[in-house]
Amino acid sequence: EDQVTQSPEALRLQEGESSSLNCSYTVSGLRGLFWYRQDPGKGPEFLFTLYSAGEEKEKERLKATLTKKESFLHITAPKPEDSATYLCAVQGGYNTDKLIFGTGTRLQVFP
Amino acid sequence: DTGVSQNPRHKITKRGQNVTFRCDPISEHNRLYWYRQTLGQGPEFLTYFQNEAQLEKSRLLSDRFSAERPKGSFSTLEIQRTEQGDSAMYLCASSLAENYGYTFGSGTRLTVV
Numbered sequence: 001e002d003q004v005t006q007s008p009e010a011l012r013l014q015e016g017e018s019s020s021l022n023c024s025y026t027v028s029g030l031r032g033l034f035w036y037r038q039d040p041g042k043g044p045e046f047l048f049t050l051y052s053a054g055e056e057k058e059k060e061r062l063k064a065t066l067t068k069k070e071s072f073l074h075i076t077a078p079k080p081e082d083s084a085t086y087l088c089a090v091q092g093g094y095n096t097d098k099l100i101f102g103t104g105t106r107l108q109v110f111p
Numbered sequence: 112d113t114g115v116s117q118n119p120r121h122k123i124t125k126r127g128q129n130v131t132f133r134c135d136p137i138s139e140h141n142r143l144y145w146y147r148q149t150l151g152q153g154p155e156f157l158t159y160f161q162n163e164a165q166l167e168k169s170r171l172l173s174d175r176f177s178a179e180r181p182k183g184s185f186s187t188l189e190i191q192r193t194e195q196g197d198s199a200m201y202l203c204a205s206s207l208a209e210n211y212g213y214t215f216g217s218g219t220r221l222t223v224v
Contacts, residue, residue, distance in 0.1 A: 043216050043218050
């Protein structure tokens with residue numbers, strides 16, 4: 001069964017303190033791994049799609065990487081506005097378009 | 112185009128009542144998805160459409176749930192005989208093609224009392 005596990009569940013950082021969020025997955029035939037940001041009371045906001053091991057993508061202070069078993073979201077010198085829940089999802093199999101989401105990492109960045 | 116629009120934003124209903132939610136996707140997106148999210152959890156897949164065809168339904172979607180996308184544009188999700196366990200955020204998303212990132216709406220928060 002396809003599964004996504006995110007760690008840690010919650011992370012508190014001081015402004016400027018870099019860190020990484022982990023997403024480990026098991027899926028039959030990975031077609032894409034997705035990172036989303038979700039603010040309270042809002043829908044998830046798309047950040048990145050990664051398609052194959054070794055791929056990396058960057059956007060401002062965020063960098064996503066992918067291996068055959070996990071993905072990392074690296075946050076460099078975070079700011080308070082980076083506080084949110086970060087969700088990882090995988091799309092796998094050949095007869096489905098659905099995403100399987102993890103439970104997310106709740107990030108709080110303090111000034 | 113202002114993105115994916117969902118209405119209403121909030122709905123409070125009594126147990127046993129029927130409710131209907133509407134989703135207007137990004138106009139050029141032919142794929143539309145419904146997800147459900149409860150507090151502290153990631154979104155769970157319910158169903159998806161390519162144009163007007165409903166291509167996949169989750170086992171979570173009991174016979175009390177029905178979704179339509181009659182002209183391949185907006186979609187509705189109806190829940191009949193609501194139960195307290197139906198309380199959740201219902202999210203709609205659209206996509207241009209498979210493997211593209213979805214664009215989510217802000218969701219409809221349903222509270223069943």
